[in-house]
Every structure is written in C-alpha cells, then in structure tokens.
Amino acid sequence: MATRALLRAIRKRAVSFPAFPGASIHRHGSTLVVAEHEGGVIKPPSLSALAAATCLPDRDSSVSVLVAGSGPSLHQAASHAASCHSSISNVLVAESDKFKNPLAEPWAKLVHLVQQSGGYSHIIAAANSFGKNVMPRAAALLDVSPVTDVTGISDSNTFVRPIYAGNALCTVRYTGANPCILTIRSTSFPVPQNSADSKSNEASISQVDLSTFDEGLDKSRYISQTSQDGERPDLGNARIVITGGRALKSAENFKLIEDLAKKLGAAVGATRAAVDAGFVPNDLQVGQTGKIVAPELYMAFGVSGAIQHLAGMRDSKVIVAVNNDADAPIFQVADYGLVGDLFEVIPELLEKLPEKK
Amino acid sequence: MTMKIMVAIKRVVDYAVKIRVNPDKTGVVTQNVKMSMNPFCEIALEEALRIRESGSASEVVAVTIGPSHSVDTLRTGLAMGADRGIHVDYSASLYPLSVAKILTKLVQIENPGLLILGKQAIDDDCNQTGQMIAGLLNWPQGTFASKVVLDKEKQVATVDREVADGIETVCLNLPAVITTDLRLNQPRYATLPNIMKAKSKPIKKFTPEELNVEIKSDLEIVQVTEPPKRKAGVVVSSVDELIDKLKHEANVI
Numbered sequence: 198m199a200t201r202a203l204l205r206a207i208r209k210r211a212v213s214f215p216a217f218p219g220a221s222i223h224r225h226g227s228t229l230v231v232a233e234h235e236g237g238v239i240k241p242p243s244l245s246a247l248a249a250a251t252c253l254p255d256r257d258s259s260v261s262v263l264v265a266g267s268g269p270s271l272h273q274a275a276s277h278a279a280s281c282h283s284s285i286s287n288v289l290v291a292e293s294d295k296f297k298n299p300l301a302e303p304w305a306k307l308v309h310l311v312q313q314s315g316g317y318s319h320i321i322a323a324a325n326s327f328g329k330n331v332m333p334r335a336a337a338l339l340d341v342s343p344v345t346d347v348t349g350i351s352d353s354n355t356f357v358r359p360i361y362a363g364n365a366l367c368t369v370r371y372t373g374a375n376p377c378i379l380t381i382r383s384t385s386f387p388v389p390q391n392s393a394d395s396k397s398n399e400a401s402i403s404q405v406d407l408s409t410f411d412e413g414l415d416k417s418r419y420i421s422q423t424s425q426d427g428e429r430p431d432l433g434n435a436r437i438v439i440t441g442g443r444a445l446k447s448a449e450n451f452k453l454i455e456d457l458a459k460k461l462g463a464a465v466g467a468t469r470a471a472v473d474a475g476f477v478p479n480d481l482q483v484g485q486t487g488k489i490v491a492p493e494l495y496m497a498f499g500v501s502g503a504i505q506h507l508a509g510m511r512d513s514k515v516i517v518a519v520n521n522d523a524d525a526p527i528f529q530v531a532d533y534g535l536v537g538d539l540f541e542v543i544p545e546l547l548e549k550l551p552e553k554k
Numbered sequence: 555m556t557m558k559i560m561v562a563i564k565r566v567v568d569y570a571v572k573i574r575v576n577p578d579k580t581g582v583v584t585q586n587v588k589m590s591m592n593p594f595c596e597i598a599l600e601e602a603l604r605i606r607e608s609g610s611a612s613e614v615v616a617v618t619i620g621p622s623h624s625v626d627t628l629r630t631g632l633a634m635g636a637d638r639g640i641h642v643d644y645s646a647s648l649y650p651l652s653v654a655k656i657l658t659k660l661v662q663i664e665n666p667g668l669l670i671l672g673k674q675a676i677d678d679d680c681n682q683t684g685q686m687i688a689g690l691l692n693w694p695q696g697t698f699a700s701k702v703v704l705d706k707e708k709q710v711a712t713v714d715r716e717v718a719d720g721i722e723t724v725c726l727n728l729p730a731v732i733t734t735d736l737r738l739n740q741p742r743y744a745t746l747p748n749i750m751k752a753k754s755k756p757i758k759k760f761t762p763e764e765l766n767v768e769i770k771s772d773l774e775i776v777q778v779t780e781p782p783k784r785k786a787g788v789v790v791s792s793v794d795e796l797i798d799k800l801k802h803e804a805n806v807i
Contacts, residue, residue: 326717333682337689373772417694420723494806532787
C-alpha cells in the first residue's frame with residue numbers, strides 16, 4: 198500500500214514538476230520583448246509582456262525591448278522602454294515608415310531580422326490583436342512553433358495556456374530550437390504599479406541596422422483605422438467592468454450600462470449578442486473571441502453566461518450577476534447574484550451607489 | 555480569368571458541449587462527444603461561397619487534415635456548397651506549424667488566388683495557422699476579417715479587421731490569406747438536396763508523406779487539467795444588500 202502511495206506521489210510530482218525539462222537544449226540567453234507604443238509610451242499590454250519576460254526563471258538572462266516606427270514619439274517610447282524595468286538591458290529601435298502601422302508583413306520580417314542578429318532564447322509579445330497577428334507569422338519564418346495566450350510560466354520552456362475557451366488548462370513544453378516564441382495574456386501578468394526602480398534603470402538604446410531589411414514587394418497596405426472613442430477606461434485594464442447582454446434590448450437602453458459605468462469609473466463590456474444586435478461596437482466584446490478581462494469587479498447585466506462569454510471574464514476577482522432568469526448559467530460563477538429586472542435594478546443602483554471619488 | 559479559393563476546415567468538439575478533462579490528465583474527453591465544423595471555419599467557407607456566387611471566383615476547394623472521421627466535416631462543407639474536397643489523412647495530433655506546412659504544399663499544388671481560414675479553432679484556441687501559412691508562402695495576410703471586398707480587376711482584397719480598439723482596413727495584393735472573425739457573415743445551412751448532392755462530390759486524399767511534409771513536433775503536452783473552481787456565490791435579495799456586500803464584504807466599491 199505504502200509503495201503504491203509513494204509511486205502515486207512520484208508520478209504526480211513528475212507531472213506537475215517535470216524533473217528533466219528540456220532545459221539542457223535551452224541554455225541561457227536573452228529575451229526579446231516586441232513592444233507597441235503610442236503617444237511616446239509603451240502600451241500597457243506590452244508592459245505586461247515585459248512583466249512576463251521578467252518571470253522567466255533564468256535570472257541571469259537579460260531582456261531587450263524592440264520598438265519600431267518613426268518620428269519623435271518613437272524616441273520617447275524608446276526612452277520610456279529603457280526606464281521601464283531594472284532587468285531591461287537594451288532597447289532596440291527600428292526606425293522606418295514601414296513600421297508606422299501594425300502590418301504583419303514588415304513586422305514579422307523585422308522580428309526575423311532582429312532574431313538573426315540577436316540570437317534570443319525567447320521572444321515575447323502580448324496576445325492582443327497586434328501580437329496575435331504578427332508573432333505566428335514571425336514564428337513560421339523562423340520555423341518554430343509559437344505558444345500563444347500564455348497565462349503561466351512554469352520554467353523557461355514550460356508554459357500554461359487555456360484551451361477549449363478556458364475550460365481546460367494545458368501545460369506545454371517547448372522542445373524546439375531557439376527562439377521560443379510566446380504571446381502572453383496580459384491579465385495574467387499584471388504590471389507592478391510605479392515600480393520603484395523605474396527611474397534608476399537606464400538601459401542602452403541602439404538602432405537596428407535595417408540596411409539588409411528587404412520586405413519584398415509592397416504586398417499589403419494600411420488604409421485606415423476607425424477608433425472608438427476612448428472616454429471610458431480601457432476594457433483590458435479597467436478595475437471595474439460593467440457588461441450588458443442581449444436583455445438590454447436596444448442601443449438606447451445600453452446607455453443605462455454606460456451611465457452605471459460612468460458612476461463607478463468603470464469600463465463598458467458587452468456580450469456577442471449585444472454586439473451582433475448592434476447595441477455597441479465590436480471592440481467591447483468580452484469572451485473567447487473578444488477581449489479577456491480580469492478586473493476586481495465584473496458586473497454582468499442581462500448576460501446569460503454562455504461558455505464563450507465566461508471564457509473572457511472567469512478570472513475576475515468578484516463577479517456580480519443581475520438577471521431575471523434564476524437558472525441562467527452566469528449565476529454559477531457569480532459571487533453575488535441578484536435575480537431581478539435589470540431595468541429596475543440599474544436605476545436603483547445609480548441612485549444608491551456612492552459617487553466615485 | 556478564373557480564381558480558385560481554398561478553404562481550410564477543422565473538425566472540433568461542438569461549441570455547445572461542456573468539455574471534460576480526462577482522468578489521466580492527457581487531454582479532453584472526445585469519445586462519444588458531438589463533433590462539428592469549427593464555427594470560424596464555417597464562416598470562412600460561407601465567405602468563399604459568397605465570393606464564388608458574386609462571380610469573382612470559379613471554384614471553392616475545401617481542405618481538412620485529420621483522421622478518417624474528418625471526412626464527415628468535409629462532406630458538411632461540400633453540402634454547404636464547396637465544389638470539391640481534399641482530405642489529408644493523419645491520425646495523431648498536429649500543431650499549427652505542421653498544418654501550415656501541409657496547407658502550403660496544397661496551395662502549391664492547387665494554386666488558389668485566395669486562402670480563407672477561421673481565425674482560430676475553438677479547441678486549441680491557438681489563432682496561428684493562417685498567419686503561419688501566409689509567412690511560409692510570403693503572401694500578405696488579412697486576419698480577423700469582418701468584411702472582405704475583392705477587386706478582380708486590380709487583383710486586390712480590401713479587408714476590414716477587428717482589432718483591439720476598433721476596425722482597421724488593409725489592402726492586400728492577391729494571392730492572399732484571410733482569416734475570419736465572427737462578424738464576417740452568417741453561414742448558411744446545408745439543405746437536404748445539397749447534402750445528397752455532396753455525397754457524389756469528389757474528395758481527393760493525401761497523406762503528409764505524399765505531400766513531402768515531415769511532421770516534426772517541437773511542442774509536447776505535459777498535462778491538461780481543469781481550471782480552478784470558483785467558490786459558490788450567494789444570491790442577494792435586494793440592491794441594498796448587494797451594495798452593502800460590495801462595500802463591506804468584497805471591498806470593491
């Protein structure tokens with residue numbers, strides 16, 4: 198009996214803590230973070246990618262940051278990157294109009310070029326629409342399998358990622374050649390608030406030699422971007438998210454959700470049904486195929502709680518659900534549920550909630 | 555001038571199924587579970603059919619890679635309206651890099667002007683294959699497409715893409731790779747006559763060896779586990795009670 202228990206323990210241990218990770222192939226090395234910037238600063242999802250880079254257990258490895266684009270904001274972003282974190286040793290600046298827009302073709306080529314000269318062990322970007330678009334293409338150019346939407350790092354080549362809309366967690370080990378390419382889920386790698394060493398660190402800044410950069414023909418062109426107004430806090434980083442579903446019935450009624458969000462200083466989210474019905478634009482969709490959020494407080498109004506929606510918010514700290522259907526699946530994940538008519542509950546909340554400071 | 559469109563489709567556990575992790579933690583239970591065409595692949599196929607119906611393409615070829623059961627999914631695609639199918643028979647699990655290499659070979663054989671895929675499969679949630687094929691072929695890519703407009707004359711596709719903060723429009727020279735987002739279209743249902751007709755449509759078979767693709771994997775699955783369960787919540791009876799709990803118990807407002 199004892200032997201069997203021991204065997205079981207060993208087997209269990211072997212599963213959760215691989216005794217012989219492929220680390221021997223993967224040596225030390227340095228990590229490259231592919232960063233996006235806007236208005237002269239590194240974007241929050243890229244800061245999360247940096248946070249993930251510093252989670253890689255190989256502590257003597259250095260981190261380089263790649264920024265690209267053109268104009269003064271690029272150089273501001275480069276100095277921002279240089280002072281972001283004490284483990285950043287180098288900022289690589291690729292200056293060309295080719296990188297002004299987030300087109301996958303030149304960006305993937307750039308990552309390929311930088312890898313050829315830098316020989317990084319890991320290349321990391323955020324799993325947002327930029328990273329998802331560029332990194333797999335770069336991985337194919339380098340003939341390696343990328344690991345996307347990573348939520349946990351076990352060791353330098355073992356990672357956890359959700360599969361089946363977050364209903365299972367898959368631990369994968371990368372056994373291939375350098376580099377190991379990752380995109381990370383931003384909500385799983387929070388950025389330390391005003392990191393103490395932010396000013397003490399000044400990494401070196403160097404230019405990427407683009408003389409051999411040959412993207413080939415101009416096969417894709419950037420036309421335009423229609424941005425939604427950014428009055429509300431960004432959905433991906435908000436402390437509180439207020440979400441409305443199909444039960445709001447109209448774009449007009451959806452204003453109730455916006456009013457409540459305004460009162461709480463929260464971001465507005467939506468279900469696929471609400472987006473498809475035209476109540477709100479697509480970039481507010483929370484779920485498997487929309488945005489993944491993990492705020493401190495997630496309030497869902499008129500949301501049934503389909504598998505695909507839960508995939509986008511199940512890691513929220515506190516979940517509140519208001520629905521008139523007591524059997525709605527959302528109540529199975531809610532910390533606080535209120536069975537009732539949202540058209541009565543929201544006005545009452547608006548009246549009784551304290552004004553945000 | 556005629557253009558061929560190739561569409562890649564994948565057979566996955568139906569989107570409505572609540573999946574279970576198997577007890578030995580090697581994966582998810584797929585035996586006796588309802589399987590369907592990946593929803594994003596249905597949208598990809600629908601888009602190809604609409605382009606053919608508009609006269610901009612002459613033929614739609616549906617491709618799938620997987621074990622023999624995948625032919626059922628291919629037949630579904632043929633019943634929706636694809637002209638013919640290609641089945642690459644392979645039973646073991648495949649990562650997107652290998653899938654991309656196989657599809658790249660098929661593109662070289664078939665010479666389509668457009669390759670349309672779903673943006674991700676709802677089982678592995680990778681969101682990689684289309685981008686990888688585009689990289690291997692050195693074709694431009696229009697990922698997460700919510701609108702596709704083809705200009706046959708100029709040989710370009712204008713694609714609206716769903717990105718983090720809105721919609722981005724890009725213009726791609728053909729041939730190109732497009733991956734579909736949910737809002738691109740509403741896929742049609744196969745009608746009974748079309749299901750019957752699909753039975754006689756040709757399906758070509760290949761193996762990775764015949765295509766000269768070596769399947770090597772640089773990833774291994776260590777384990778598959780269930781995500782942590784959330785602790786049971788409480789049902790409150792009034793707005794006042796809710797506000798009180800959020801203020802004093804959860805301390806979030």
